[in-house]
Amino acid sequence: MNAPIPAENTITLPVLGMTCASCISHVEGALSELPGVSQVMVNLATGKATIDRDSSRVSIEDMRRAVSDVGYSVPTAEITLDVRGMTCASCVAHVEGALTDLEGVTAAVVNLGLGTARVTYVPGLVAVSQMKRAVREAGYEAQERSQGLDALDRERQARGEEIRRQGRNLVVAGAVGLLVMVGTFYDMLGPLRSWIPEWLSYKWVIGLLTTPIVLGPGRQFFSNSWRGLKHGVTDMNLLYATGIGAAYGIAVINTVFPRAGFGGEGATFFESAALLTAFIVLGRWLEALTRGRTSEAIRKLMKLQPKLARVLRGTSEEEIPADEVQVGDLLLIRPGESVAVDGLVEEGYSAVDESMLTGESLPLEKKAGDPVIGGTLNKTGAFKFRATRVGKETALAQIIKLVEDAQASKAPIQKLADWVAGHFILGVHVLAVLVFVFWFFFGYRLYFDPTSSFILSPYRLGEIGVFGFSLLLSVTVLVISCPCAVGLATPSAMMAGTGKAAEYGVLFKAAQAIENTSKLQTLIFDKTGTLTRGEPSVTDVLVYGETEPGSLTVEDILRFAAGAEKNSEHPLGEAIVRGARERGAEVSDPERFQSIPGHGVEAALQGHAVLLGNRRLMAQRGVDIGYLAEHAEHLEAEGKTVMFLAIDDQPAGLIAVADTLKEHSREAIQRLHQLGLEVAMITGDNARTAQAIARQVGIHRVLAEVLPQDKAEEVKKLQAQGKRVAMVGDGVNDAPALAQADVGMAIGSGTDVAKETGDVILIKDDLRDVVVALEAAKATMRKVKQNLFWAFFYNTLGIPIGAGLLYPVIRLVVSPELAGALMAVSSVSVTLNTLLLRRFKPSLRRPAPTEPAAQVLEGARWADVTAGGD
Amino acid sequence: MEGDAVERGIARRSAGIYLPISIAAALLFLTAASLMGDYTPVARIGGAVWVGMLSLIVSMPVVTARVKGRARRRE
Numbered sequence: 001m002n003a004p005i006p007a008e009n010t011i012t013l014p015v016l017g018m019t020c021a022s023c024i025s026h027v028e029g030a031l032s033e034l035p036g037v038s039q040v041m042v043n044l045a046t047g048k049a050t051i052d053r054d055s056s057r058v059s060i061e062d063m064r065r066a067v068s069d070v071g072y073s074v075p076t077a078e079i080t081l082d083v084r085g086m087t088c089a090s091c092v093a094h095v096e097g098a099l100t101d102l103e104g105v106t107a108a109v110v111n112l113g114l115g116t117a118r119v120t121y122v123p124g125l126v127a128v129s130q131m132k133r134a135v136r137e138a139g140y141e142a143q144e145r146s147q148g149l150d151a152l153d154r155e156r157q158a159r160g161e162e163i164r165r166q167g168r169n170l171v172v173a174g175a176v177g178l179l180v181m182v183g184t185f186y187d188m189l190g191p192l193r194s195w196i197p198e199w200l201s202y203k204w205v206i207g208l209l210t211t212p213i214v215l216g217p218g219r220q221f222f223s224n225s226w227r228g229l230k231h232g233v234t235d236m237n238l239l240y241a242t243g244i245g246a247a248y249g250i251a252v253i254n255t256v257f258p259r260a261g262f263g264g265e266g267a268t269f270f271e272s273a274a275l276l277t278a279f280i281v282l283g284r285w286l287e288a289l290t291r292g293r294t295s296e297a298i299r300k301l302m303k304l305q306p307k308l309a310r311v312l313r314g315t316s317e318e319e320i321p322a323d324e325v326q327v328g329d330l331l332l333i334r335p336g337e338s339v340a341v342d343g344l345v346e347e348g349y350s351a352v353d354e355s356m357l358t359g360e361s362l363p364l365e366k367k368a369g370d371p372v373i374g375g376t377l378n379k380t381g382a383f384k385f386r387a388t389r390v391g392k393e394t395a396l397a398q399i400i401k402l403v404e405d406a407q408a409s410k411a412p413i414q415k416l417a418d419w420v421a422g423h424f425i426l427g428v429h430v431l432a433v434l435v436f437v438f439w440f441f442f443g444y445r446l447y448f449d450p451t452s453s454f455i456l457s458p459y460r461l462g463e464i465g466v467f468g469f470s471l472l473l474s475v476t477v478l479v480i481s482c483p484c485a486v487g488l489a490t491p492s493a494m495m496a497g498t499g500k501a502a503e504y505g506v507l508f509k510a511a512q513a514i515e516n517t518s519k520l521q522t523l524i525f526d527k528t529g530t531l532t533r534g535e536p537s538v539t540d541v542l543v544y545g546e547t548e549p550g551s552l553t554v555e556d557i558l559r560f561a562a563g564a565e566k567n568s569e570h571p572l573g574e575a576i577v578r579g580a581r582e583r584g585a586e587v588s589d590p591e592r593f594q595s596i597p598g599h600g601v602e603a604a605l606q607g608h609a610v611l612l613g614n615r616r617l618m619a620q621r622g623v624d625i626g627y628l629a630e631h632a633e634h635l636e637a638e639g640k641t642v643m644f645l646a647i648d649d650q651p652a653g654l655i656a657v658a659d660t661l662k663e664h665s666r667e668a669i670q671r672l673h674q675l676g677l678e679v680a681m682i683t684g685d686n687a688r689t690a691q692a693i694a695r696q697v698g699i700h701r702v703l704a705e706v707l708p709q710d711k712a713e714e715v716k717k718l719q720a721q722g723k724r725v726a727m728v729g730d731g732v733n734d735a736p737a738l739a740q741a742d743v744g745m746a747i748g749s750g751t752d753v754a755k756e757t758g759d760v761i762l763i764k765d766d767l768r769d770v771v772v773a774l775e776a777a778k779a780t781m782r783k784v785k786q787n788l789f790w791a792f793f794y795n796t797l798g799i800p801i802g803a804g805l806l807y808p809v810i811r812l813v814v815s816p817e818l819a820g821a822l823m824a825v826s827s828v829s830v831t832l833n834t835l836l837l838r839r840f841k842p843s844l845r846r847p848a849p850t851e852p853a854a855q856v857l858e859g860a861r862w863a864d865v866t867a868g869g870d
Numbered sequence: 871m872e873g874d875a876v877e878r879g880i881a882r883r884s885a886g887i888y889l890p891i892s893i894a895a896a897l898l899f900l901t902a903a904s905l906m907g908d909y910t911p912v913a914r915i916g917g918a919v920w921v922g923m924l925s926l927i928v929s930m931p932v933v934t935a936r937v938k939g940r941a942r943r944r945e
Contacts, residue, residue, distance in 0.1 A: 033938065229930055238927065246920070426928055433924045437899070440917055441906055467913035471920060 011103075012404075013049045013063060014124060015042065017072040017224075019237075019284065022425050030070040034058050045491030046404070060122060061106055071224050074122060076106055081117045081131060083110065084141040098138035102126050117142070129323045129391070144321075159288065166285035169217035173278035177271075180209050184271040203255045203270075210270040214248050218277040239425065240280050242432075243479040243816050246471060248273035254468075269472070275817035276479060283824025286831075301400050301502065304356055304375035309340030312384065322374075329387045333378045341374040341390045348383025352376050357396060358505045358763045402507050402761070406498045411511035413490055413784060420486065428481040435803045436474035443804065444469050452811035455801075455818060473804045473813060480802035480819035481795055485826040489787030492830070496837040497780025504842065505763035506773045513759035516743045517777035519724050523672060523770065524703070524715060524737075526729035527683035527690060530747055531669075531697055531767070532659040534571050534730075538579030539640055540656035542631055555585045557653040561645050562587040564603035564610040568595060572641060575657045576612075598684050598707035600643060611646040614686065618644050618651075625651050632656075639692025641685055661696055664844075668767035669698045671844055675774065678723070682706055682714055682737070711737035728770055729758075745770060772842040779840050787830045794826035884937045888929040896922030 015027055024042045027049055031040040036057025042049045051063065064074040083095055092110040095117055099108035104125025110117045119131055128144055135142035179200065186193060186201030199205055222245070225238035247269040255270075309322045312330045322340040325331065330346065333339055339352065351363035354376045363379050366372055372385050375396035391397065444466040453460050461469065494511045501508060508514050528534050541554045562580035565573030566587055580587050592604035599620070600613015611621055615632075618625050623646040625632075632642040632654055640656040672679050680701035683690045690704035703714050711727075715737050718725045727734060727741035738744030744758035747765065762769040800806070802814045814822075900918040903909050909917075 029935070229927070242924075242927065426932065429924050429928045433895075433921055433928070436917070436920060436924070440913075441902070445907075465913060466909065467916045470917070474920070474924075 009055055010050060010052050011060075011125060013051060013060075013067070013122065014075050015047055015049050015067055015072050016075050018042070018044055018047060020044070023072065026070045027067060027072055030066040031063060034062055034066055037063075043491055045495045055103070060104060060125065064106065064122070076120050077123045079119050079121070079128060079131070079144065081119065081128075081135065082143045083117050083135055084143075094138050095135055095140060098134040099131055102130060102134055105131070127323065129321070162288045163285065166281060166288055169220075169281045170278070170285045173213050173217040173274070173281050176209050176213050177274040177278040180206050180213075180271050180274040183209070206270045207252060207255050210248065210251070210274045213274045213277050214244060217281050218244050218273075221280070239428065239478045239481065240276075240820075242429075243475045243820070244273050244276055246475045247276065247816055250468065250471060269816070272475075272816040276820040279817060279820035279824050283820075283827050286824070286828045300356075301375075301396065301403065304338070304396055305400075306338040306340045306375065310337075323391055325387050325390050327387055327390055330384055331387060332382065332384050333372075334382045335378060335380055337378050339372050339374050339376050339378060339385075341387045342394045343372055343374075343385040343387045343389075345370045345372060345383050345385045348381055350381035350383050351379045353379055357399065399502065399507060399763075402509060403498055403502050406494075406508045406510050406513070411490060411494060411515040411784075413515060413781075413788075424481070424486070428478060431481070431799070431803070432474045432477045435477050436470045439470035439473050439804060440466055443807075447808040449811050452807070452813070454815040455812045461813070472816070473802070473807075475816050476802040476814050476819050477799060479816050480798040480814060480822060485791035485794065485823075485830045486788070489791045489830050490784050492834040493780055493783035493787055493837065496834050497776055497783070497840075500780075500837055500840050501773065501776040504769065504772045504776070506769050506776060507761040507763065508773075508777070509759050509761065513743060514777045514780050516724070517726070517760060517773055518781035520677065520726045520743060520774065522678040522680065522718055522723045522725045524680045524682050524718070524725060524727050524741070525669075525699070525767075526711075526727070526734050526737075527681050527685065527693055528571060528659060529730045530728055531665045531681060531699075532661055532693060534659065536572060536575040536641065536657040536659035538575055538655060539658045540635055541653065542628065542656075543653045544626070544628055544651045552647075552652055555583065557645055557655065558583055559585040559587065560605060560608070560610050560647060560652065561612050561643070561655055563590055563605040564593070564601050564612045566590060567593045568601055570595070570601075571659075572643065572657055573601065576643070576655060579655075579657070597709075608647050609649065611649070612643055612655075614643065618646060621646070621649065623649055623651055625654075628654050633688070636686055636688035637692070639689055639696070641689050659693070661693070662765070662767060664766055664768045665697050667844065668771055671768075671771045672774075673698070675771075677774075680718075682711055682727075684708060708734075709736065712740040715740045728767075745773060768842075768844040771844050775842050776840060779837060783834055783837055786833055790830055790833065791826060794822060798822055880934070880938050880941055884930070884934040887937070888926060888933040891929045891933070892922050892926035895925035 018024065018027065024044055027042045028040045031037055031049060031051055034053075036054040037051055038054070039052040040049060041051075049067075053063075064076075067074050095110045096108045099105050099117060099119055102121075105119055105121045107120040108117055117135070121131075132142040132144065182189070182196060183200040183202075183206045186196065186198070189196065218240075221237045221240040225241040229238070251270040251273060306322045308319050309325045309329075310332045311318050311320055311325060312332055317332060325341050331340060331343065333350070335350070345366050345368050347368060349365070349367050352366050352372060353363045354373060357373055357376060366383060371388075372383075373396065374389075374394040389395070392401070448461075448466075448469060450462050451460060464472070490511075494514060497514055498508050498511075508517070525531050538558070541557050543552050543554060543557055545551050558576070558580040562577045562585060565576050566589060568574070577587055588606065590603040590605045590610070594602045596602060596613065596617060599617040600611070603610045603612075611617065611623065615625070615629070623644070625644050628644060628651060632644070635642050635654075635656040638658075640658040642654050642656050644654050645652040669679055678701065679699050680703060681690060681694050681697070681699045682703040683693075684706055685704060687702070687704040690702045694700070694702045706714055711729075711734060715725055715727055719740075719742070724742045726743040726745055727737045728745040728747055729738055730747065734744075734746075738746060738758045743760060745760040745762060746758035747762040747767070747769070760773050762773065798814070798819065802819055804813055807813055896918040899921040900914055903914040903917055
């Protein structure tokens with residue numbers, strides 16, 4: 001049986017047809033009106049809606065219908081499965097039932113004769129492997145037919161279709177529009193007129209040419225806006241439809257009934273209707289062309305997912321789809337092949353390129369016992385590895401999910417922009433009424449000049465009447481106000497930014513994390529394991545009263561200390577155990593062990609009570625450490641951590657261990673200072689040790705002797721001073737502080753990103769990635785601000801000019817087609833500006849990560865060849 | 871099926887509000903144009919139609935959304 005679906009769950013639904021910010025509010029509105037839907041968040045750039053809902057009250061089909069009711073669509077895909085084992089009509093019902101019970105499957109039609117099941121489903125909500133499993137669990141065998149496309153191909157296909165559709169529209173509107181323009185300006189073409197037939201300038205011919213443009217490429221605006229209006233929603237299409245419709249309607253009236261009083265033949269606006277349509281379609285086409293490129297990074301990650309795996313069953317090799325590999329399967333990898341899933345090397349030796357996931361430029365050596373990550377590329381040797389994480393659990397799947405989630409989320413600045421854009425359309429229509437009323441009753445009488453013309457056009461307004469003139473300005477306001485660029489400004493930059501950061505192994509969990517990171521003022525670094533390697537080693541051992549007869553030896557001290565720490569996972573404890581073993585001391589198991597956080601450990605060993613920890617612990621337990629304190633001070637002044645050992649409440653000795661800085665800590669801190677950020681270090685260690693490390697790394701503000709549970713308090717104190725604080729830590733011990741900080745950065749997490757606390761996950765154990773995160777966030781927010789500036793710049797500049805504010809002075813008005821061209825330029829310029837983010841490179845330069853796409857081609861040779869024969 | 875009937879009811883109730891609003895705006899414009907100057911009948915009527923249409927576009931989504939919201943609250 002399939003696992004029951006929890007009643008309350010979150011799903012991400014792909015939505016097609018959204019072109020502007022107001023579309024977001026329509027889709028959000030339509031979905032949130034459904035019973036059982038508690039929260040909806042739509043992202044224009046990703047074309048996805050994230051929905052919190054009660055699945056017992058609302059189905060995928062309900063949501064799909066709600067989305068299509070407001071003029072958009074949820075794309076579905078079809079797949080045909082070969083089903084074996086069906087013998088009768090009831091089998092059909094069983095298989096259909098098993099498939100339609102799956103979340104995300106909208107229909108399943110089984111053909112008993114052909115032994116196939118044709119399944120319609122929402123990509124991303126259900127995987128083909130789940131369908132096959134459901135059929136298998138119903139008692140049949142299912143195999144995927146080879147024509148099935150994966151989600152990536154489908155997305156590319158959908159985008160390609162949109163580009164082709166708008167391209168066709170553009171060819172029609174552009175070519176015919178050009179004829180309309182030539183015909184309209186026939187009298188002004190001078191000697192060129194001898195090449196052009198005169199009949200092209202006849203108004204009715206121009207009208208005939210304009211009609212297919214309005215009814216063909218322009219039809220989408222009318223049908224989309226009508227669908228929306230029926231459900232109480234307005235969008236950009238309405239602005240265009242009103243503009244094109246008004247220009248065309250007046251032009252028809254003035255041509256057919258020239259004496260009707262609308263301005264006569266001198267005021268036909270066929271070219272306005274035709275060129276306005278052409279420019280809007282041009283904008284849509286360019287937008288479709290460029291928008292897909294902002295999500296290139298996630299596409300590259302998705303491409304890394306291998307399709308096939310070579311599993312060893314006994315002595316034979318078997319090629320199976322990568323998503324069918326089970327945990328525990330033994331897999332074989334040859335040179336040049338991609339690693340199918342995550343696992344542990346069991347046999348063999350090779351160098352594996354992990355740059356596509358971690359940004360680490362050098363291939364890493366892999367031998368027995370080493371972990372390998374699915375999607376990475378095996379370079380030299382062959383090896384066998386045991387699968388440890390498969391399907392959605394693999395590092396690559398987790399990273400893709402994390403980046404997708406981040407891209408689907410909204411930054412606060414985006415929520416504001418969406419709200420503004422969503423309410424803009426109605427405001428613009430109100431403005432259009434006001435503009436019309438003003439010019440009709442006052443403006444025309446006061447300022448109209450028959451010799452005035454359009455901007456960038458020799459076309460005179462001449463015979464235009466009060467109604468035609470007022471209408472012209474009103475229509476221009478509608479067209480020039482379109483806030484399409486506003487809707488794209490933030491999400492497109494966020495997508496590009498999160499994707500680019502992911503290429504360097506920096507994962508932002510949400511768009512808000514980018515915005516917060518860009519505003520940081522103070523960074524607090526955890527010392528152990530973050531600034532330092534976190535693997536201290538024993539440097540000094542001192543025996544208390546060593547000159548006295550019968551005193552303990554150095555080996556005894558190490559033996560007791562290591563025994564007490566044997567079950568500890570603290571780095572200092574591990575260093576002592578390692579140090580004892582290196583010196584040949586026997587490390588036995590303690591009879592009892594208790595960790596005292598921030599102080600040390602307490603254990604019972606070979607019948608003795610052993611206490612190992614700092615001064616505070618000794619003082620609390622009344623152990624007089626005597627002259628050891630003096631030695632300890634010397635050692636601590638050198639940056640070493642001293643732990644006192646007491647046996648049966650008597651001082652026995654001390655052990656000093658020292659941690660060393662990570663390779664790039666100093667460089668990273670230096671760069672952060674250069675960026676004007678305040679940098680602090682936090683540690684549970686004593687002040688002297690902390691100061692010694694801080695001096696080495698170049699940090700001036702040190703928060704020492706802070707217990708793990710108090711780190712969050714220290715963060716809070718800095719926040720109370722009005723600072724925006726980031727905490728950089730290891731994500732496990734520092735979880736409360738990471739959660740308290742404005743931005744929590746979990747460093748060196750490796751690829752098990754799902755377990756990490758923190759808003760920013762740094763996959764590699766390299767502090768320079770903190771700088772990468774900051775610079776990527778700043779670059780992204782810079783782009784967001786630039787985009788919003790350009791988007792609003794066009795509108796704020798365009799609306800007054802379009803409304804005729806400057807007309808009394810300059811005697812020029814903006815034609816609707818110029819307004820349309822300006823709006824197309826605004827959308828395209830915003831998208832192109834975003835694409836500049838692809839050139840982002842962090843200031844602390846390392847060899848750039850190898851281009852994943854190129855590697856995949858190389859690495860997937862084997863996979864593609866075998867897939868082809870599937 | 872039941873959902874469609876509810877939708878139709880909402881659409882009818884909404885139209886009962888936004889259509890009078892739009893017609894009122896158009897009539898107001900027509901009256902003003904008739905009183906305030908020597909506009910041609912075509913300009914007056916054309917203007918009234920344009921103002922009425924824009925008023926319809928403004929009031930239709932606002933009214934429909936409100937009526938829908940009220941109906942949902944009642945449920």
